[in-house]
Amino acid sequence: MTVWIGLTGGIGSGKSQxxxxxxxxxxxxxxxxxxxxxxxxxxGKALPTIRETIGAHVFDDKGRLNRTALREEVFRRPQIKAIxxxxxxxxxxxxxxxxxxxxxxxxxxxxxxxxxxENPPFLALxxxxxxxxxxxxxxxxxxxQRSGLSEEEIRRIIRSQISCRERLLYADDVIKNxxxxxxxxEKIQRLHRYYIHTLKAV
Numbered sequence: 001m002t003v004w005i006g007l008t009g010g011i012g013s014g015k016s017q018x019x020x021x022x023x024x025x026x027x028x029x030x031x032x033x034x035x036x037x038x039x040x041x042x043x044g045k046a047l048p049t050i051r052e053t054i055g056a057h058v059f060d061d062k063g064r065l066n067r068t069a070l071r072e073e074v075f076r077r078p079q080i081k082a083i084x085x086x087x088x089x090x091x092x093x094x095x096x097x098x099x100x101x102x103x104x105x106x107x108x109x110x111x112x113x114x115x116x117x118e119n120p121p122f123l124a125l126x127x128x129x130x131x132x133x134x135x136x137x138x139x140x141x142x143x144x145q146r147s148g149l150s151e152e153e154i155r156r157i158i159r160s161q162i163s164c165r166e167r168l169l170y171a172d173d174v175i176k177n178x179x180x181x182x183x184x185x186e187k188i189q190r191l192h193r194y195y196i197h198t199l200k201a202v
Contacts, residue, residue, distance in 0.1 A: 002028070003108040003199045004100065004125060005173075008116035009132035010164060011157050012139030014177040014184060018132045019112045021188035028102075028109035032122070035095045036088060040065050049087045054080060075156070085119075093121055100125070108199050117170045118162050130191075131171040133164060138178055 007022075009015035023029045039046040042064055050070075051059060058070040074081045096111060103109050113122050116129065123129070134142075136158060143154045168174060175187050 002100070002103050002106045003127050003195075004111050005108055005128045005130050005195070006116045006123065006126035007110050007112045007130050007132070008114060008167065009177075010134070010139055010161050010167070011114075011154070012142040013132045013134045014142070015112065015114065015132045017181065017184060018175060018177070018188060019110060021185050022110050022192070024185075025189070025192050027192065028106050030096055030099045030109065030111045032092055032096065032111065032113040035092050039088065039091050039095070040067075046087055046091055050084070053083055053087065075160075089119065089121060093125070096122075096125060108195050115161070117167050123170075128172040129170050130173045130175065131167055132175050132177050133168065134177050136164075 007015060007019055009018075019029055019031065038044060040050070044065075047065060050065065054070070054073065058066050058073060060066050070084070074084060100109070100111075110130075111122075111126055113119075116122050116126070139158065140151055140154050143149060143157075144151065147154075149157075173191060175184070175191065177184055177187075
């Protein structure tokens with residue numbers, strides 16, 4: 001039976017790079033963000049309900065979801081976040097379970113969920129939690145470099161997420177990611193060997 005490990009971390013922690021390193025090692029990888037994007041892409045399953053419950057103003061004139069407008073709506077009106085989650089989470093959970101069923105014989109797999117700790121239904125899908133952790137100053141610098149967002153906007157996103165301390169309370173394993181990509185890859189390789197050795201008998 002496959003042991004599923006929930007991979008999580010704050011924005012700019014390097015969680016996505018960590019996931020990529022596991023993929024290089026041949027580990028099954030399920031990406032909740034990618035599933036969410038598919039569900040909200042053109043003709044995605046979630047679009048009719050989003051239009052009906054949140055409104056046409058978060059769509060462009062071609063009927064495509066305006067992600068920037070939706071993000072601003074969520075930050076401006078907290079109740080919209082709850083509505084969006086009530087639409088998206090059941091669909092994402094369904095897709096994750098379908099993908100899990102494709103790997104019945106793997107020793108372990110990774111489920112990559114940014115808000116894993118905040119959402120018990122996602123936690124229920126995994127047997128272990130791996131947190132990728134980084135100092136806030138490192139997070140801000142990384143996000144600046146890749147996104148062009150201002151420091152104020154990045155801090156706003158960080159504040160909207162669970163605190164580092166709270167996230168670590170749920171961790172079975174922690175990777176501190178303050179160094180180079182090579183250092184991160186080495187840490188992932190060591191953890192991979194540990195998982196293979198300890199989880200094979202589970």
